Amino acid sequence: MSDQNPTLDVDDAQDRLTSAREEIARRIVGQDEVVEQVLIALLCNGNALLEGTPGLGKTMLVRTLAAVTDLEFSRIQNTPDLMPSDVLGTEIIREAESGGVQEFRFEEGPVFANVVLADEINRATPKTQAALLEAMEEEQVTAGGTTRPLPQPFFLLATQNPIEQEGTYPLPEAQTDRFLLKLLVDYPSFEEERDIVDRYTREVDREIDVKTVLTRRELRDVQELVRDVPIADDIRDHAIELVQSTREAADLEFGASPRASMALVVTAKAHALLNGRSFVSEDDVAAMAAPVLRHRVIVDFRAEREGRTADDVIADLV
Amino acid sequence: MTDLEDDLRAAIREVRREQRVADVVVGAVYAAFALVGTSLGLAVLGVGTAPVVGPLRGLDLAAVIAAVAVGTTTVVRRQRAPPVERFEDANPRVAEAFRTARDAVAADRDGPVVRRLYGDVLDRLAETSSRDLLPVRRLAAVVAAVAVIGTVTLGVQVAGVSVLGAVDFGGGDGPTDPAPPGVGNGSTPERVLKPPGGVLDGARDNFTLGNETVQAIIDAHLEGAGKGKSGGGEASFPDGQTPIQPASAGYDHPDPVAEAELIREYTLAVQGNQTHE
Numbered sequence: 160m161s162d163q164n165p166t167l168d169v170d171d172a173q174d175r176l177t178s179a180r181e182e183i184a185r186r187i188v189g190q191d192e193v194v195e196q197v198l199i200a201l202l203c204n205g206n207a208l209l210e211g212t213p214g215l216g217k218t219m220l221v222r223t224l225a226a227v228t229d230l231e232f233s234r235i236q237n238t239p240d241l242m243p244s245d246v247l248g249t250e251i252i253r254e255a256e257s258g259g260v261q262e263f264r265f266e267e268g269p270v271f272a273n274v275v276l277a278d279e280i281n282r283a284t285p286k287t288q289a290a291l292l293e294a295m296e297e298e299q300v301t302a303g304g305t306t307r308p309l310p311q312p313f314f315l316l317a318t319q320n321p322i323e324q325e326g327t328y329p330l331p332e333a334q335t336d337r338f339l340l341k342l343l344v345d346y347p348s349f350e351e352e353r354d355i356v357d358r359y360t361r362e363v364d365r366e367i368d369v370k371t372v373l374t375r376r377e378l379r380d381v382q383e384l385v386r387d388v389p390i391a392d393d394i395r396d397h398a399i400e401l402v403q404s405t406r407e408a409a410d411l412e413f414g415a416s417p418r419a420s421m422a423l424v425v426t427a428k429a430h431a432l433l434n435g436r437s438f439v440s441e442d443d444v445a446a447m448a449a450p451v452l453r454h455r456v457i458v459d460f461r462a463e464r465e466g467r468t469a470d471d472v473i474a475d476l477v
Numbered sequence: 478m479t480d481l482e483d484d485l486r487a488a489i490r491e492v493r494r495e496q497r498v499a500d501v502v503v504g505a506v507y508a509a510f511a512l513v514g515t516s517l518g519l520a521v522l523g524v525g526t527a528p529v530v531g532p533l534r535g536l537d538l539a540a541v542i543a544a545v546a547v548g549t550t551t552v553v554r555r556q557r558a559p560p561v562e563r564f565e566d567a568n569p570r571v572a573e574a575f576r577t578a579r580d581a582v583a584a585d586r587d588g589p590v591v592r593r594l595y596g597d598v599l600d601r602l603a604e605t606s607s608r609d610l611l612p613v614r615r616l617a618a619v620v621a622a623v624a625v626i627g628t629v630t631l632g633v634q635v636a637g638v639s640v641l642g643a644v645d646f647g648g649g650d651g652p653t654d655p656a657p658p659g660v661g662n663g664s665t666p667e668r669v670l671k672p673p674g675g676v677l678d679g680a681r682d683n684f685t686l687g688n689e690t691v692q693a694i695i696d697a698h699l700e701g702a703g704k705g706k707s708g709g710g711e712a713s714f715p716d717g718q719t720p721i722q723p724a725s726a727g728y729d730h731p732d733p734v735a736e737a738e739l740i741r742e743y744t745l746a747v748q749g750n751q752t753h754e
Contacts, residue, residue: 169593387588391577437594438577 172381173435175373176202179227182369186223187216188358189351196342196450197224197316199429201378202385205339205422206295206315208280208330208454212322215344221276221316228378229371230273231310235291237283239326243290246270247300248307265302270294273310273375280317281327291315292334312378332413332457339422340447341454381432388428390439398423398444401476405452410462410472415455423451448477481595485582488602489561496560499610500552506616508548509623515540517630567609571601 167175176198183194193209197220200207209217218234225232235246248268255262269275270291277283277291294300295315299308317338319330335341347355358367373381399420406414427443434443453469462472519537555563561579565572578598581591 169589384590387590389577389581389586389591389594391573392580393576394573432590437590437597438574440573 166377167380167384169384169432169437172377172384173432175377176381176433179372182227182372183220183223185369186367187220188354189347190216190220190344193342193344194220195430195433196340197221198433199426199447200316200340201228201312201314202382202429202433203339203422203425204312204314204382205426206317206337208317208319208335208338208341209344210319210321210341211344212346213320215346217318217344218276218278221274223369225274226369227371228274228373229375230312230314230378232274232276233269233272234276234278235269237277237279237281237287239282239284241283241287243287244268244302246287246291247294247302250303263303265305265307267307268300270300271307271309273312273314275313275315277315277317279320281319281329283328285328288328288330288334291317292337296337312375312382332455335454336416336418338454340426340450342450343453385425385429385432388432388437388439390424390428394427394439394441394444395424397441398427401444401448402452404476405456405473408472408476410459410467410475411456412459413457415452419451419455423447426451445477449473479587479592479595481592481599482582482587484599485578485595488599489579489582492564492602493560495607496564496610497556499607500555500560502611503555503616504548504552506619506623507551508544510619510626511547512540512544513623513626513630515543517626517633520630520633564610568605571598571605574598574601 179198180194184191187194197207197209201224211217222232222234224230235241246268247270248266250263250265252261253264254260280288280291283291294309295313298311298313299306301307320327346352402415402417402420402423404414405411405419408414423444424439426447427439430443430447431437431439436443449470452473456469456472458467458469458472516537519539561575565575568575574594575598578594581594
């Protein structure tokens with residue numbers, strides 16, 4: 160637990176999380192599973208990679224999440240000409256406030272926010288990707304010989320467009336492994352799309368207000384509670400065995416690392432807490448298996464030729 | 478150690494105890510089944526070992542041994558599986574939470590969520606029933622079988638029905654049917670002999686009759702009122718050693734009729750007058 164007295168008990172935390180989902184649903188129609196998994200990434204203090212075609216509300220989802228949790232939001236639109244300094248910040252010469260003297264002052268880049276949306280990260284050059292992901296991993300930026308910590312809490316939500324492959328730089332597996340979850344954002348159903356049209360075509364510049372449900376301090380407490388959720392020994396072992404089975408599966412060329420075992424257990428705990436339970440069940444592990452593993456394994460060429468995806472293989476293993 | 482942790486440890490001990498009690502109950506029921514089943518088998522076969530004395534007087538020793546063996550084996554087999562895990566199998570609604578709580582207690586975990594789990598598990602355990610630990614349907618069937626077999630056993634013992642060691646009717650080359658009633662005038666009874674290993678098919682076959690003439694005398698003499706007569710005879714149990722002491726029921730002496738001769742003459746006179754008319 161944090162050094163200070165916790166502001167939330169378990170029941171309060173679960174009520175707040177339920178309220179957060181309801182507030183997000185006021186702006187985001189459908190996508191319940193994606194919303195839940197983004198919240199889980201937040202509660203596990205992890206970063207998420209969202210993959211989906213343009214126009215599915217990914218940016219709005221992340222922006223809404225930041226509003227509901229009282230977090231500062233910034234967006235980085237990745238392009239091939241984006242430089243690392245454009246993301247991390249740079250030193251510029253400015254006149255001192257006292258006047259007359261010019262000095263270097265570090266201008267923080269958009270990465271200095273609580274929730275950072277890196278749109279189309281696969282369009283950035285490998286050098287810019289590396290700078291961004293290094294900041295994500297270490298939660299600090301070193302520029303001009305000075306190390307500057309990023310704000311806490313810090314979340315990077317990166318998006319990828321699966322259909323535009325020209326002029327893109329796919330993230331290498333070593334980099335994707337740093338993301339806690341990879342979420343697939345799919346098209347809405349007819350009813351959901353009809354609801355979206357009704358909500359957003361009746362007024363110009365309509366912005367649906369959402370309430371702040373969790374403060375930063377409370378979010379930190381909830382993150383502590385997630386780690387406190389107990390897991391039975393056999394369920395923990397089952398999660399580890401599941402990850403290890405990816406290393407021996409016939410349809411997979413490469414399996415997941417121990418980082419995936421840790422990710423699976425902690426996200427299963429968050430899933431349990433988010434769903435009102437105080438213990439991890441087998442269903443929690445099964446629910447988080449695909450988001451945790453799909454970006455950490457590589458499907459064998461023959462299986463891929465047969466049309467099998469990483470999700471298909473993981474479903475068989477579960 | 479928190480109070481909740483203490484309560485949970487006590488609950489785990491209670492679960493183990495109740496499972497052991499359930500195992501003993503199942504063992505006792507199966508032992509009763511073995512007892513009556515063995516008793517019935519012994520009664521039907523007409524064999525018996527030494528009768529038991531003491532509290533179990535009246536029971537056969539072999540049946541008691543079988544009951545003890547079956548009961549003990551049942552309890553030992555059931556207790557090979559961990560009692561708490563069997564409780565979890567019988568109560569799936571509480572299984573995962575209980576298992577997680579047990580592991581947390583064993584690891585001395587503490588924290589707000591863990592304490593909440595302990596509280597939830599204790600509440601759920603209070604809603605479970607010890608009856609869930611017993612295979613109720615199977616036990617009900619076994620108890621019913623015990624009642625039925627016990628009744629049958631009693632009937633067999635009272636009726637003296639036995640497959641082996643039938644009463645010896647004397648003579649003959651093979652199993653024979655008893656002589657038809659009314660025979661007893663000293664002539665050689667006509668017997669229907671079944672061929673050894675053959676089937677009686679209704680066809681008259683020629684057999685060689687025995688050449689031994691046996692005279693059977695049936696004594697119909699009435700004895701005093703209320704007393705039976707010990708008959709003679711050479712009958713004995715199959716072992717040929719223990720004699721059978723048959724006895725016939727005694728009859729009450731008929732009440733003597735006063736002036737019997739006078740009443741007979743009067744009756745004849747009345748019948749004669751009626752004839753003339």
